Amino acid sequence: MEEVLLEVKSVSKKFEDRYVLENVDMRLENCQFIAILGHSGSGKSTMLNILSSVLRPSTGYVFYKGRDITKLSKKEVAEIRREYIGLVFQHYMLLPNLTIRENIEIGNKKDNKNINLEELCTLLGIQHLLEHYPYHLSGGEQQRACIARAVIKKP
Ligand SMILES: Nc1ncnc2c1ncn2[C@@H]1O[C@H](COP(=O)(O)OP(=O)(O)OP(=O)(O)O)[C@@H](O)[C@H]1O
Ligand SMILES: [Mg+2]
Known part of the structure; x- marks a missing residue:
């Protein structure tokens, strides 16, 4: 079972x-x-x-x-x-003063078992947006950043 x-x-x-x-x-x-x-x-x-x-x-x-x-x-x-637990909120809840990279890092743990951030974001098609701030991204791009933040630590 x-x-x-x-x-x-x-x-x-x-x-x-x-x-x-x-x-x-x-x-x-x-x-x-x-x-x-x-x-x-x-x-x-x-x-x-x-x-x-x-x-x-x-x-x-x-x-x-x-x-x-x-x-x-x-x-x-x-x-x-x-x-x-990894959560993707209905309202994205990205921190406006942090870049997308920093927002995704927030969900991370300090060990090396995590998914590689660049590879994950390439898979999600947001690798070119990592140094941007959330307000520059479309809704779907923000949602994919939230997915990256939720799964990077393999919850
Ligand atoms: N903190 C709150 N205080 C009072 N009512 C609330 C609160 N949170 C949610 N509700 C009410 O509870 C009900 C369920 O809300 P919920 O957000 O769980 O719906 P949902 O199924 O996720 O809807 P949607 O598909 O629109 O996202 C709604 O009628 C909402 O108004
Ligand atoms: Mg809802």
């Missing part, structure tokens, strides 16, 4: 008095690829934010490799996110 990477149990999320997610269960195995579909406002981003511990659920549990990440301190959660 494949290793269970992420397991969500009875997760609900309430904003003010309105439930956006109600009793969601989900299971993701190692190397599994899934897509979450739903109409605008149905709670996809909320769900991804909970899965990646950016947001805490109102009730329920999120287990990452068997460890409940909804009960961890902010510091512990930040460590898990830095080590194991």
Whole structure:
């Protein structure tokens, strides 16, 4: 059997008095690829934010490799996110005062097991934009820079 990477149990999320997610269960195995579909406002981003511990659920549990990440301190959660999770945000969240190269480096870890930045950006077709600032890039180019930032550390 494949290793269970992420397991969500009875997760609900309430904003003010309105439930956006109600009793969601989900299971993701190692190397599994899934897509979450739903109409605008149905709670996809909320769900991804909970899965990646950016947001805490109102009730329920999120287990990452068997460890409940909804009960961890902010510091512990930040460590898990830095080590194991790569996120591409709906709003790109590139830092405006940093070049694309610097933005991508921010997602990196200080060891040499990472993907080579130049090779990754060549694959993504943004290698010629590394010394530019985010506001010079098109939406799609910014999104590819976010993908590079998310995957460079092999999360
Ligand atoms: N911080 C918040 N406070 C209050 N309501 C919120 C908050 N964040 C999200 N919502 C509401 O929760 C609902 C789900 O939002 P979410 O961003 O998860 O939708 P989505 O499925 O990602 O939509 P889209 O496809 O448009 O990106 C929306 O109705 C939104 O207005
Ligand atoms: Mg969304």
